[in-house]
Amino acid sequence: MxxxxxxxxxxxxxxxxxxxxxxxxxxxxxxxxxxxxxxxxxxxxxxxxxxxxxxxxxxEPEYLLECLHDDVGAELELELKFAELSLASGQPQAALEAFEAAGKRATEAGLPHHRTLAQWGVARALEALGRLEEAVRKHEWLLRLRAADRGKMSSLAVVIALCRCLRELGDLGRGIEAGEKALAELRELKITATTEGIELMSTLVGLYAERGDLHTAEYLAQEAIEQASRLDDRRAVGAAYWNAGLVAHRNGHPEEAAALVERALAIYTEGDNERAIARLRTAYASVLLHAVPPRPDMARQLLDQARATLEKIGGAVDLAYVTTNLAASDLQLGDFEAAITHAHAGLERLGSEHRLQTARTLLVLASAHLRRGDLTEAKRIQETAAVHLEASQAGRQSAFAWAELAESFGATGDTERALWAYRQSLERLGHRNTLGAQRTAEAGR
Missing domain, CATH: 1.10.260.40 (lambda repressor-like DNA-binding domains)
Known part of the structure; x- marks a missing residue:
């Protein structure tokens, strides 16, 4: 019956x-x-x-409730699978709506495990839509749940996703704190050599590299590679090489970075994670654009491939990074009109939460206008970039952007603003103008 x-x-x-x-x-x-x-x-x-x-x-309520739980649970499993399919196929808004509906139904039916899985889906859909602050709150809520209420959901997967969102928001301190806490627990249990353990280390590598702590990032990257070599898991090995390449890139070793990222790309292309392959191609293109000499032609090919994939299954943030790098490649190839078009497309996709990345994209846009001879427009965009950098509240990871802004001010002949931007860059690297402070103190005596 x-x-x-x-x-x-x-x-x-x-x-x-x-x-x-x-x-x-x-x-x-x-x-x-x-x-x-x-x-x-x-x-x-x-x-x-x-x-x-x-x-x-x-x-007893359970006498009536038990009649529904089995059927509702089976139906919810199908609804959650449909929502996951929508998310994987690049339809985050449809996925969000499906996950929210499943979560509401699971709550009404008194099925906490299904509700948790639905909320986990909501968090990832919000991230894919670029609504990072909402995603962070949802991830943190999931981590506060009792283990019994989490059911099949991996708390480590939530930590990794939380760290990823915090990195995008520029809140590196919170991301590192959450990641290190989870890693310490894994080390205490001696279970770091797992796929998720290596993904966690790789995520921390990205956070430390973004903050400018390249020594710690390099140490963790090597540990991740050593741990991954013990596993028969290509995804874990690829993630380890990917982030090791990021560290080499930040350390100013473009050839080593290119070799590591090429190795990661070769590993990922053996699998079927098209979104990861596209994101890795974007990262590789960025390395090539900053190489000496830069290789914009090859970078452009990689970015075109990445964009074709991400337009089908990627999120707004993924596409924003691709279009920003396309603008940078256009700039190096001398196609300033295309650079402006791609930069505007990147800004539109970034929205209001990605302040640091927005500033980076604005710097590319300012350079394109400057190279085209639009001095007034270039100066206006520079000032907008400065506002976004200040609003980002980012630390060491914004130092390079401030330095680029200083160079941009210098190119427009605004020496005073260039010096100000250089000081901002130095401060974020930990430098303090002690000589100026000493003179101020002496003047006050």
């Missing part, structure tokens, strides 16, 4: 035992016609409705 029909039979039997009419059972909260439909198995009530009926029927 279907669960809703079994539920209807139980309600009808209990009601008749107590000598109640359908109208008496309905009371003021429900209607007699609704109770009739329930007993006929034509309505699926919420958990709150069933608990109210259980009180009137003098039975």
């Amino acid at each position: 279907p669960a809703v029909h079994q539920l209807g039979s139980r309600i009808r039997e209990l009601r008749r035992r107590l000598g109640l009419s359908q109208a008496e059972l309905a009371g003021e909260e429900l209607s007699a016609s609704y109770v009739s439909l329930l007993e006929a198995g034509k309505r699926t009530p919420s958990e709150d409705v069933l608990r109210g009926l259980a009180r009137k029927l003098n039975c």
Whole structure:
């Protein structure tokens, strides 16, 4: 017998035992016609409705609830799989709506594990849509759940996603704190040589590199490679080489960086994670654009491949990085109109939360206008970039952007603003103007 029909039979039997009419059972909260439909198995009530009926029927709520849980659970599994498919196929808005609907239904049915999986999907969909601050709050909520309520969801996967979002937001301190706490727990249990353990280390490598702590980043990158070599997991090995390449790039070793990223790309292309392959191609293109000499032609080929994939299955942030790098390659190839078009496309996709990356894109846009001879527009964009850099509240990871802004000010002949931007860059690298402070103190005596 279907669960809703079994539920209807139980309600009808209990009601008749107590000598109640359908109208008496309905009371003021429900209607007699609704109770009739329930007993006929034509309505699926919420958990709150069933608990109210259980009180009137003098039975335990579970006696009624258990009729629905098996069927609802199976239906929710299908709904969650559909939502996951939408997310994987590059439809984050559709995925978000499906996950939210599944979460609401799981809550009403009293199925905490399904609710948790739905909220985990909501968090990842928000990230894919570029709504990072909302995603961070959702990830943190998931981590506060009891282990019993998490069910099949991996808390380590949530930590990795949280760190990734915090890195995009420029909140590197919080990201490192969360990642290091999880890594310490893995080390204590001696289970770092797992796919998720290596992904966590690789994520921390990116955070430390972005903050400018290249020594720690390099140490962790090597540890990740050593741990990954013990596993028969190509994804883990690829992630380790990917982030080791990032560190080499930041350390000013473009040839070593290119070799590591090429190795990671070769590993990833053996698998079927198209989004990861596209993101890696974007990272490789960035390395080539900053090489000496730069290789914009090869970078452009990689970026065109990445864009073709990410337009189908990528999120707004992925595409923003691709279009920003396309603008940089256009700039190096001398196509200033295309650089302006791609830079504007990147800014539109970034939205309002990615302040540091927005500033980086604005610097490319300013350079394109400057190279085209639009001095007034270039200066306006420079000032907008400065506002975004200040608003980002980013530390060491913004130092290079400040230095680029200083060079941009210098190119427009604004020496005073160039010096100011250089000072901002030095301060974010930890330098303090102690000589100026000493002179100020002496002047005050």
